[in-house]
Amino acid sequence: MDGADTARRRPTITDVARLAEVSPQTVSRYLRFNGGLKPATLERVEKAIRELDYRPNLVARSMRTQKTGRLAILMPAMAFNPSRMLAGASATAQASGYFVDVVSAGGGVRPRSERLLELADSGQYEGILSLAPVLPSMENKLHQRTTVVISADFDDEMRGIGELADATPIVRMIEHLVALGHSRFFHVAGDGHFASARARRQSYLDTVERLGAESLGVFDGDWSGESGIEAIRSLPSDARPTAVIAANDLVAAGVVRGARERGWDVPGDVSVTGWDNVGVGQFMTPSLTTVDVDLERLGSKAMAKLIAGLTNTAPEPNDVSLFRIIWRESTAEPPPGSRLAP
Amino acid sequence: MDGADTARRRPTITDVARLAEVSPQTVSRYLRFNGGLKPATLERVEKAIRELDYRPNLVARSMRTQKTGRLAILMPAMAFNPSRMLAGASATAQASGYFVDVVSAGGGVRPRSERLLELADSGQYEGILSLAPVLPSMENKLHQRTTVVISADFDDEMRGIGELADATPIVRMIEHLVALGHSRFFHVAGDGHFASARARRQSYLDTVERLGAESLGVFDGDWSGESGIEAIRSLPSDARPTAVIAANDLVAAGVVRGARERGWDVPGDVSVTGWDNVGVGQFMTPSLTTVDVDLERLGSKAMAKLIAGLTNTAPEPNDVSLFRIIWRESTAEPPPGSRLAP
DNA sequence: ACGCAAAAAGTGATCGTTCACTATAGTCCT
DNA sequence: AGGACTATAGTGAACGATCACTTTTTGCGT
Known part of the structure; x- marks a missing residue:
């Protein structure tokens, strides 16, 4: 009946501040960039964090900063083996400091498109990389709020086709x-x-x-x-x-x-x-x-494109072939x- | 330079409330369970939501409710083809109203375990299903805060072994x-x-x-x-x-x-x-x-175990064999x- | 010693929702 | 018709962190 509820409350930034005898803001400063703290203060804060085993609550942070640092990968359920592609994509994203979630959406183009819209508007993701196509009608709505990159191989009478x-x-x-x-x-x-x-x-x-x-x-x-x-x-x-x-x-x-x-x-x-x-x-x-396809790189490139769109950077061109005939x-x-x- | 920033601010629950001439709380009530609203009010709220194309900010909701409704699946990078297992797991989770994210962790047991701890403490997940084993030393820390089910096939001197x-x-x-x-x-x-x-x-x-x-x-x-x-x-x-x-x-x-x-x-x-x-x-x-392994069901069962742990329900026993010799x-x-x- | 700028730390407000209450209106019984 | 209920709606606080400011402390030149 209780079980999991025995867990004590997670320490908050205020708990840390109290223990270190500083203000929450000082702790916050410590967490975001290790600068502007007197060595003595810095040490006290570090000690308090260690002692409480404190970790910032990312939801709360997201709430305030309006940034989640998380990306979603939407993919069709049951595509051919996507794991290598995902591995490449997520490695690239993590290198840029993003969390990556893989959300799979079954069904056809329509439910998938709706799911995508839902994800985009959930406020939980800064960008979405879709490995499957979505309805053109949805796309207009999408780009207003969240950066979405669609890199689809599959296609049902849809325009853009991916590199695959x-x-x-x-x-x-x-x-x-x-x-x-x-x-x-x-x-x-x-x-x-x-x-x-x-x-x-x-x-x-x-x-x-x-x-x-x-x-x-x-x-x-x-x-x-x-x-x-x-x-x-x-x-x-x-x-x-x-x-x-x-x-x-x-x-x-x-x-x-x-x-x-x-x-x-x-x-x-x-x-x-x-x-x-x-x-x-x-x-x-x-x-x-056979033809060996470098799926890791493919995923990585798609993700790079998304991140470039997010940071308004030009994506670096890369024309290494993804294919090798064996x-x-x-x-x-x-x-x-x-x-x-x- | 601007591009994505042309997006107008997302409407909030307050915007909806103002438009519908009710209090935010009333809108909130509408969103969570469609009851206790007078038909006339209900219609006004619905109209306002439609008009603004409002969708609740899940981060803010999570912040208040302390529930994210999201689960993570931690899996070893490059395992054998996991997609079928994931398909089963995520279908089960969605049936119970959870979002599922797949987070992959490369490296060995140690980095994976640390990643898991990080995920558990990020406050973003209510439960975590790990398809890979973690260090026993980590496990104690884990279960205090987030329900974690480890359903590992792989194992390095670890106790529990999965059904695989x-x-x-x-x-x-x-x-x-x-x-x-x-x-x-x-x-x-x-x-x-x-x-x-x-x-x-x-x-x-x-x-x-x-x-x-x-x-x-x-x-x-x-x-x-x-x-x-x-x-x-x-x-x-x-x-x-x-x-x-x-x-x-x-x-x-x-x-x-x-x-x-x-x-x-x-x-x-x-x-x-x-x-x-x-x-x-x-x-x-x-x-x-060969032996055909019902990976969908395996994933589904693992997820069911996690959800059971989360809701303090007894997981329903299921002894259908996962294997079939061909x-x-x-x-x-x-x-x-x-x-x-x- | 003094003034003054830079560095370090603190304060209050805020992000968007929901919770725990309270207030008002409507209903029914005796 | 009064009182006790129920249904419906509103109020203020809170979740945990960061932002934009303000205040205090420190360092330094003269």
Whole structure:
């Protein structure tokens, strides 16, 4: 019935002041910048703080200063693995002296947008970094009161697309494969609702055409391994690609599985590429060629943008690539006969 | 230079009261429970709130009520994929009316413990759920002021171990394999600093002995795929297990790779089991037998415990198993000859 | 010794809400 | 019709810290 209530009251700044025989204001001064205190006073205050094990009440401080020193990260529930991105973002924020909270919002765009508005107006956050898009109609209201940076990969008919949607590695992979002698490509795309999926799809189409290679088309999947298998099954028997560009590693694993099902050897008959550098990809047989995405840096950059907006500083430009292609066993030269095909 | 500062001042409860021609207290009453207001008054207040687009300042409210309605989740930076666990935990908390923030703390046990203490004393959280262990010395200080529930999987010489450390699925897997005719086992353990790794190791040893099966020993790995490969390489040429129990799917993938390297067929010569039900495991060849862990429920239960502690309610007992074994291609009957071995 | 500026410390008000009371109006019973 | 209640609304203080001032102390030159 009592239990937790046995706790004695938290000491306040006044308690410290009384013990140190100074005014609260002096203690406050000590807490905010260690200056303007006589050595003797300073010592008394320090001793009192230590003795009471005092820590300032941040809520009260926020109340007076109108600053919370806390940021929120709003993210879609159940996105792909966001933890690395968060790690980068929160490290950057902490370096600038901010607390970071991660608030997840389920549901679609609308409830998420409303949640964001609610957060922005709660007075608890100075800035909000949204890793998911919000309704354009909300955005106007938002920026009036709290700095909000939206850095969305996902997108449902929304304008800005984040850096994750950059699909240039697809271009480089296809170029490399063509140089190896590949001529017939096939793409298994991710869920078309995602900007990144659409960007990869488009990059695939553009690049294959630009290089004058043949495309057996695009299978519109949903990021799942099953879609990879189905994509291969859907190919007519006289159409065998020499290389399949999968939307991500999971799809790629499905593609490899599907190819084996049809008796095609990977990479002997077909090369396969993925995306994400999933842990086990390295140990599969064949190990998976993939794109490693520097999610930490991505998160860090997004957060840097938010902080820059908050302090009215210009964000430092940074054009280091976030992507790195890792070539592994699932890609090789095309089978000898393939070059002779019409 | 100005930019964000164009924002007009947020309306306060007093502004609303003035507009509605009532006292602030009346507005406050409206906000907390919609009762005790005359319909006419209620309507005036509602109208004023709508007109000003007023939202209560939660910091100020917290200040007065001494309740923040916010919880923090402290988690180790870079743990295995925590997002599913978080999803479960935050859903449960929100159902009880709490905000949930995720605060990540890098470094080891000590910095994490200090961070936790800091959080607990910041006055911003009513309860904290730590998914990582803290120093025992800190714990005493902690519980005096803020309810803290530590639900740690990881552990360095710490007492309580979380449910993740439950290794009974290992027992069931071995029993099943023995029933299939397997007789020579081998275990590749995870990092010994983790309670879960130690529990799985111990369950392996106990069960193999209890069933009178032969064990080729335990290789102490570190959860990595490389450790799986090395474990297989380390086996002398005359010692070939019929089944390998790997600490998780990544290790299992390494084991499969290592086995192939030595010319052993999986599952023809050796069966392999993993743990975690990683996405691609299903599409590997052979697809991976594994243990699916219901992380959502785990997170939800941990949070329920915290909330129960906060409200002095008894947590509802719940003994639904969090684990489910998924049998796939990587496990099968042992090779015929193996039964004849000494 | 004196004056005067700089350094150090203190005072009262305030941030936006809610709590514990008090005051007023409306209702019902005998 | 008077009194006892209940429903509704208002008042002043308080939560814990910091801000903008004011006051006291210290240091220094002449």
